[in-house]
Amino acid sequence: MARVTFTTNLRRHVDCPIAEAEGRTVREVLDIVFASNDRLRTYVLDDQAALRKHMTILVDGQRLRDLEKLSDTVTPTTQIYILQALSGG
């Protein structure tokens, strides 16, 4: 299962422990993670379910390419890190 780690700065606002989920894309993995934590979803994704402007996601060390559909491929051993971008803030 893919492993999802959130920036520690999120913990001040919303519960976000490390999570594991199966899926073929980042979207599928995050849909499972957010299914039980909808408030966390709103901190990472905007109203159109795109990645928020000043957030970033690393997929096995590579920056997420599809910022709107989150269609980047993941494997069962993928490490996903959800971080604040250096822009904005």
Place this chain on the structure above:
Amino acid sequence: MGNRILVSTRKGLFTLVRGKKEWTVAQGDFVGDNVTLTFHDKRDDTSYAALNHGHFGVKLHRKDGDQPWEEITAPAYPPKPDDLVDLDGWGKPVKWTTQMIWAVEAGGHGELWCGTMPGGLFRSRDRGASWELIRSLWDMPERNKWLGGGADIPGIHSICVDPRSSKTVRVAVSCGGVWTTHDGGETWACTADGMRYDHTPADVADDPLTQDPHMMVQCQGAPDRFWVQHHCGIYISHDASKSWQEIRNVPPSSFGFGVVVHPREPDTAWFVPGIKDEKRIPVDGKLVVTRSRDGGKSFDVLSTGLPQSHAYDLVLRHALCIDETGDRLAFGSTTGGVWVSENQGDVWHNVSHSLPPVYAVRFS
């Protein structure tokens, strides 16, 4: 009489309380976070604080009486149809996501109204637990003429619910004029006739659909009277926003953002001027409040208690407020100063010079 003031700032929400001798900063909430607006609903003693986390988006928190703050649902836009081309007046795509909560006001029957950037108006009938986008306003083709002003994208910052009928609501948009509904949001009409831009080609200067009213207020005791601090001056309406007249020759300047009107005396209104659009600082480094008591025919320039040398305070549109008595006023500035007057602005008392940049002040 307002004995408490909620001060929303770039780095937290601060509560000012009136002691026996003076006002003091009594409490800080969300310290370190960007609090853009706070609204206190006196109907049920509930406060609503809008936060804008740079990374994590816009959030809304509610506080019931003395209970702790809790996060509630923020207004959110519905899915944007894939085939919809939705451009603003600049020709830029409109992003269907809440980027700022810019107004929260009480409606009828326990309702709340919420104005946002990029221009959506929302209504809640369950104290903010859920919100509906007012599609009748959002889906108007005229919205595509709305422009971003200083904030790049359009937004609704002023909501006036008519004291005679809560089905009549007026909203002001930067930059999209004034819009009025008489049927609780089913239909809307633009009511910005008379407003105009300076230094703009004549064929677009008076287009009501693109006017930039910085702030609009309605006199509760004489609800046909409205005042607007516009991007290009001060406007007054005597006919419930059907038409607007510019008020000229206001000393020391008619540029600014905030305006408040006395709750029962429609001819009495206050402003905090800056030099002009391109120089958003007080004239001659002297912070003053202007007050008219005669419907704009003349103005008092009030300075007692305010810094009169090297003051560069700008007062944003929600950062000037008045209480229900009409005697107490307060304002906060972008350089973190907060002042309170107990006598309609004749004398001002400084409460703090060192708060974070102030976005909004409100008696509660």
